[in-house]
Amino acid sequence: MKLVLKYGGTSISNTKNIQLICKHVSELSKKHQIAIVCSATSGTTDDLIEISESIKKENKSKAEQLASKIINRHNQLAKQTIKKSDIQKKLLVKLNEDFTELLALIDGLVLLGEVTSRSMDYLISFGERLSIKLIAAAINDLSKKSISLTGKEVGIVTDSNFGESKPLIDTTRLRVSKCIDNLFSKKVIPVIGGFAGADQHGHTTTFGRGGSDYSATIIGSCIKADEIWLMSDVDGLMTADPKIVKNAKLLKEVSYVEAIEMALFGAKQIHPRTFEPLLTKKIPMKIRSSLMTNNEGTLVSASPSASVKNTVKCVSNIRNNGLIDIQNGQIGTPGTASKIFATLAKAEINVMMISQNPSESSITIVVKNTDLDKAVSILEMDLLGKIIKKLEVTTGVSIIALIGSGMRGTIGVASKVFTAIEKNKVNVSMITQGSSELNLALVVKNSDTNTAVRAIHDAFTLDKIN
Numbered sequence: 001m002k003l004v005l006k007y008g009g010t011s012i013s014n015t016k017n018i019q020l021i022c023k024h025v026s027e028l029s030k031k032h033q034i035a036i037v038c039s040a041t042s043g044t045t046d047d048l049i050e051i052s053e054s055i056k057k058e059n060k061s062k063a064e065q066l067a068s069k070i071i072n073r074h075n076q077l078a079k080q081t082i083k084k085s086d087i088q089k090k091l092l093v094k095l096n097e098d099f100t101e102l103l104a105l106i107d108g109l110v111l112l113g114e115v116t117s118r119s120m121d122y123l124i125s126f127g128e129r130l131s132i133k134l135i136a137a138a139i140n141d142l143s144k145k146s147i148s149l150t151g152k153e154v155g156i157v158t159d160s161n162f163g164e165s166k167p168l169i170d171t172t173r174l175r176v177s178k179c180i181d182n183l184f185s186k187k188v189i190p191v192i193g194g195f196a197g198a199d200q201h202g203h204t205t206t207f208g209r210g211g212s213d214y215s216a217t218i219i220g221s222c223i224k225a226d227e228i229w230l231m232s233d234v235d236g237l238m239t240a241d242p243k244i245v246k247n248a249k250l251l252k253e254v255s256y257v258e259a260i261e262m263a264l265f266g267a268k269q270i271h272p273r274t275f276e277p278l279l280t281k282k283i284p285m286k287i288r289s290s291l292m293t294n295n296e297g298t299l300v301s302a303s304p305s306a307s308v309k310n311t312v313k314c315v316s317n318i319r320n321n322g323l324i325d326i327q328n329g330q331i332g333t334p335g336t337a338s339k340i341f342a343t344l345a346k347a348e349i350n351v352m353m354i355s356q357n358p359s360e361s362s363i364t365i366v367v368k369n370t371d372l373d374k375a376v377s378i379l380e381m382d383l384l385g386k387i388i389k390k391l392e393v394t395t396g397v398s399i400i401a402l403i404g405s406g407m408r409g410t411i412g413v414a415s416k417v418f419t420a421i422e423k424n425k426v427n428v429s430m431i432t433q434g435s436s437e438l439n440l441a442l443v444v445k446n447s448d449t450n451t452a453v454r455a456i457h458d459a460f461t462l463d464k465i466n
């Protein structure tokens with residue numbers, strides 16, 4: 001099989017884990033053609049982002065201090081992990097070239113006193129540039145051929161939308177397949193940097209936070225992989241957060257559409273565009289543990305087998321959101337909703353839930369707590385007294401979402417949910433369900449989250465799923 005294995009940061013951030021995953025890769029490579037995609041090591045992308053913030057605040061010493069932290073982290077990992085001295089030496093030289101470039105970049109940005117979106121992408125792509133060299137060397141250390149390639153080097157070409165780029169898929173497909181097939185024919189294991197590519201001018205671009213998942217599926221679709229495995233510190237997708245529900249179960253199989261809904265929640269947050277490249281080619285994906293390699297994890301496919309077509313697959317939650325009830329000052333006037341959402345979009349506020357009753361007297365939205373102040377103030381400033389009569393704000397609310405394509409057309413789902421919730425005396429302040437009936441979401445107080453999740457998990461006997 002042709003396999004793409006993507007490793008998240010925690011899987012490659014200490015010597016023990018690196019050695020374990022490289023051994024696994026080496027075993028698999030005896031039977032399969034393997035391409036690896038890596039995230040940055042834990043904390044590195046965050047540190048790089050903090051460097052950019054320090055530069056904007058003209059705090060050069062803080063930026064340099066953070067760069068030293070990154071340098072030490074990688075030097076130490078290289079020295080502890082790589083046993084063969086010639087491989088270790090070569091790795092340290094290569095890492096050092098990147099460190100020199102990183103420090104020069106910081107100097108340049110400090111001099112300019114600004115970080116544009118283009119230079120930001122260049123800066124935050126360093127995490128993956130470093131991690132891939134380390135992992136390729138660790139595979140070499142096991143006497144296997146491997147080389148590291150950045151997203152740009154492997155041939156990922158994107159538009160110039162820095163920070164949130166999209167691949168130009170035809171050019172990308174040609175370049176990536178040529179590059180990787182060539183390496184496969186020489187029995188070399190490519191270790192590719194996730195998260196980034198380059199635009200047509202060769203400027204580094206990134207896909208947004210968590211973008212290595214997306215890199216893995218882009219690459220998988222380019223080389224027509226048989227499977228893509230997202231390897232991380234979770235066992236797979238679960239019926240609920242096991243910290244809340246003791247008997248939460250691992251889901252053996254879900255569909256792409258269900259996984260897209262689940263991507264936002266839970267321990268393994270997946271980049272929202274990850275599934276796009278898989279849909280047309282119907283490449284199966286597995287979400288697996290990078291260390292417990294005997295566990296099969298969760299299979300995500302176009303059409304899961306009938307035995308796992310349960311009504312509800314999971315009950316997830318996101319705490320710490322704010323609810324804004326926007327009371328309409330001009331009921332029945334077309335364009336009201338459009339003005340409200342355009343105003344929020346202008347302030348770059350992401351709206352997570354929306355509902356409007358047919359009387360059109362109010363529109364209720366949910367945003368992250370961290371966006372709440374900004375959302376309320378921009379709505380007040382721009383629209384209060386015009387199309388908005390009044391704003392009512394509730395802080396500290398939790399979204400509870402039931403996900404499962406079997407809900408479609410099934411009678412009694414809502415009744416079961418609300419009966420379970422009512423028995424536990426939890427008040428629901430908002431409900432949404434799209435007509436796809438894939439996701440039923442409710443809003444409760446933060447403090448009611450655990451009770452509501454457990455009650456729903458029990459009502460649908462999700463501990464007996466699979």
Ligand code: ASP
Binds near residue numbers: 211212213
């Ligand atoms: N290193 C990037 C991030 O932390 C991309 C990724 O991990 O997927 O967001």
Ligand code: MG
Binds near residue numbers: 008009039210211212
């Ligand atoms: Mg990640």
